[in-house]
Amino acid sequence: MTVISINRKIKDDIAPSIIKVENNVMNIPDQQDGPKAEAPKRNSILWSKPMRDVLFKTILPPLLGMALFIAGWALLAQQSENLPGPEKTWNSAVELFSDPFYDNGPNDKGIGWNLLNSLQRVGIGFGLAALIGIPLGFMIGRFAFFNGMTSPIISLLRPVSPLAWLPIGLLVFQDSQPAAIWVIFISSIWPMMINTAVGVTKIPQDYMNVARVLNLSEWKIFTRILFPAVLPYMMTGVRLSIGVAWLVIVAAEMLTGGVGIGFWVWDEWNNLNVEHIIIAIFVIGIVGLLLEKFLMLVAKRFEY
Amino acid sequence: MSKYVQVEGVKVVFETKNGNFVAIKDIDLSVQQGEFISIIGHSGCGKSTLLNLVAGLIEPTAGALFCSGREIDGPGPERAVVFQNHSLLPWLTCFGNVYLAVERVFSRKEDKASLKKRTHDALELVGLSHAAQKLPHEISGGMKQRVGIARALSMQPKVLLLDEPFGALDALTRANLQDELMRIVAASGTTSIMVTHDVDEAVLLSDRIVMMTNGPAATIGEILNVNLSRPRNRLALVENAEYTHLRSEVLKFLYERHARKAA
Numbered sequence: 001m002t003v004i005s006i007n008r009k010i011k012d013d014i015a016p017s018i019i020k021v022e023n024n025v026m027n028i029p030d031q032q033d034g035p036k037a038e039a040p041k042r043n044s045i046l047w048s049k050p051m052r053d054v055l056f057k058t059i060l061p062p063l064l065g066m067a068l069f070i071a072g073w074a075l076l077a078q079q080s081e082n083l084p085g086p087e088k089t090w091n092s093a094v095e096l097f098s099d100p101f102y103d104n105g106p107n108d109k110g111i112g113w114n115l116l117n118s119l120q121r122v123g124i125g126f127g128l129a130a131l132i133g134i135p136l137g138f139m140i141g142r143f144a145f146f147n148g149m150t151s152p153i154i155s156l157l158r159p160v161s162p163l164a165w166l167p168i169g170l171l172v173f174q175d176s177q178p179a180a181i182w183v184i185f186i187s188s189i190w191p192m193m194i195n196t197a198v199g200v201t202k203i204p205q206d207y208m209n210v211a212r213v214l215n216l217s218e219w220k221i222f223t224r225i226l227f228p229a230v231l232p233y234m235m236t237g238v239r240l241s242i243g244v245a246w247l248v249i250v251a252a253e254m255l256t257g258g259v260g261i262g263f264w265v266w267d268e269w270n271n272l273n274v275e276h277i278i279i280a281i282f283v284i285g286i287v288g289l290l291l292e293k294f295l296m297l298v299a300k301r302f303e304y
Numbered sequence: 305m306s307k308y309v310q311v312e313g314v315k316v317v318f319e320t321k322n323g324n325f326v327a328i329k330d331i332d333l334s335v336q337q338g339e340f341i342s343i344i345g346h347s348g349c350g351k352s353t354l355l356n357l358v359a360g361l362i363e364p365t366a367g368a369l370f371c372s373g374r375e376i377d378g379p380g381p382e383r384a385v386v387f388q389n390h391s392l393l394p395w396l397t398c399f400g401n402v403y404l405a406v407e408r409v410f411s412r413k414e415d416k417a418s419l420k421k422r423t424h425d426a427l428e429l430v431g432l433s434h435a436a437q438k439l440p441h442e443i444s445g446g447m448k449q450r451v452g453i454a455r456a457l458s459m460q461p462k463v464l465l466l467d468e469p470f471g472a473l474d475a476l477t478r479a480n481l482q483d484e485l486m487r488i489v490a491a492s493g494t495t496s497i498m499v500t501h502d503v504d505e506a507v508l509l510s511d512r513i514v515m516m517t518n519g520p521a522a523t524i525g526e527i528l529n530v531n532l533s534r535p536r537n538r539l540a541l542v543e544n545a546e547y548t549h550l551r552s553e554v555l556k557f558l559y560e561r562h563a564r565k566a567a
Contacts, residue, residue: 061499185348206387206389206391207391207393208389209361209379209387210387210393211358211359211385212361212378212379213359213379213380213381213385214381214404214405214408214459215379215380215381215382215408216404216408220404220408224393224396225393225402228393228395229395
């Protein structure tokens with residue numbers, strides 16, 4: 001009850017500022033009228049063509065998209081009784097990130113701890129999946145017999161929703177922590193395994209002919225031909241897998257509890273702290289984006 | 305001279321969706337040690353099939369092949385192949401590509417320094433010492449093909465098999481590489497079999513030219529002896545009556561007796 005009433009109070013306090021934000025959004029066209037009137041002058045003196053290209057093609061579109069998104073959000077928040085607007089969320093985020101690593105016992109830790117815990121689970125689950133999935137992928141791609149053996153199992157298990165695996169994990173491991181890691185493992189293993197296997201089958205016949213003419217040993221074929229040729233495919237699989245892992249961790253943690261960004265979202269829902277939920281959504285999105293970008297950078301290094 | 309490479313009554317049938325396809329049949333050919341043989345014919349006549357048989361990359365449906373008295377039952381480094389599209393591994397440097405072959409053949413008997421020396425020697429033979437540490441995509445098409453030749457020769461093969469080695473190169477680069485190949489083969493005395501569709505190349509390089517009829521079910525039409533003295537000089541040969549005669553013989557075979565309409 002107290003939580004709700006406090007929220008109400010904050011909402012009332014913030015309400016005028018939401019309207020203010022709205023006004024700002026409304027004002028944007030007015031503000032742009034000013035520069036437009038002087039546009040010819042600036043065009044001739046300051047704006048060279050490459051500068052204009054950069055502005056209109058790379059800077060303006062995302063900024064405009066973001067502005068519209070935030071405007072739409074603000075508008076929606078104004079209509080809704082419970083959805084906090086951008087400014088309220090921002091203020092709450094500033095407060096939240098001023099102390100990300102506080103620790104008030106197992107059920108009240110800073111967002112930094114929650115994030116690190118989730119990343120750790122993803123790291124372990126994903127790492128195990130890579131450790132097992134990638135070698136399996138190589139074997140599936142290299143040996144038709146093994147492919148025949150595994151393909152019905154893979155076809156059967158791959159479409160299963162990740163969370164369907166959770167009860168099995170809980171049953172086998174008798175603990176929520178390894179069960180969450182198990183869910184990450186089983187859902188992120190498929191893209192790595194399948195992409196690696198496809199990469200092996202896509203190796204140009206020329207390279208395999210070289211291997212045959214040189215009569216290379218299976219080990220040399222693997223280290224000198226298979227592995228480097230498959231690496232780009234493998235990295236695509238790794239990227240897809242980490243995306244899946246990061247998608248699944250939130251849902252898994254909601255169910256298993258403990259410390260983690262997914263559980264934190266659920267916790268804040270129970271506290272009716274909607275700002276924090278929205279912040280969590282942004283944080284999850286940003287971390288996912290960073291993971292993806294990081295792996296793209298790694299993958300670029302392996303292109304030949 | 306001994307029969308070094310022997311092809312006896314070979315027939316190759318490929319299974320396709322539309323039934324069996326007889327690529328080549330009734331092929332009999334023997335190649336002497338140190339000889340340079342060209343196989344020429346229109347595209348689709350199965351000349352590459354014949355080369356792949358000697359390489360061991362495919363097996364004959366009927367008949368048998370022998371190399372220095374032993375039956376060919378698979379690919380091996382004693383029959384080195386220079387592929388048409390060079391087939392260098394793009395993630396290895398020129399040195400690495402050649403070293404892979406050297407290591408495979410000599411690593412049991414020789415130490416690393418000796419293997420490295422062999423690799424450097426092979427690259428030097430084709431004039432590419434300066435590009436040893438470059439990756440294949442950093443060098444020209446002609447240079448890539450030279451690395452391919454260096455890789456094949458570095459294994460000291462009994463037979464050098466060349467599958468249209470200069471087909472993808474421009475005329476000037478091709479002429480240069482033909483001259484180099486003549487010099488290298490003369491120096492090493494390697495038995496060579498080359499697939500080509502270039503009449504001048506065949507006459508310039510070969511001791512004998514194997515001319516194939518059109519497919520399907522292609523076979524050897526004629527074998528032409530090229531009795532031009534070595535070393536051969538392409539400029540001097542242009543004026544040579546025997547060269548002109550041989551050249552017209554091949555052209556007549558290809559365009560009169562076994563003409564093929566453009567596909």
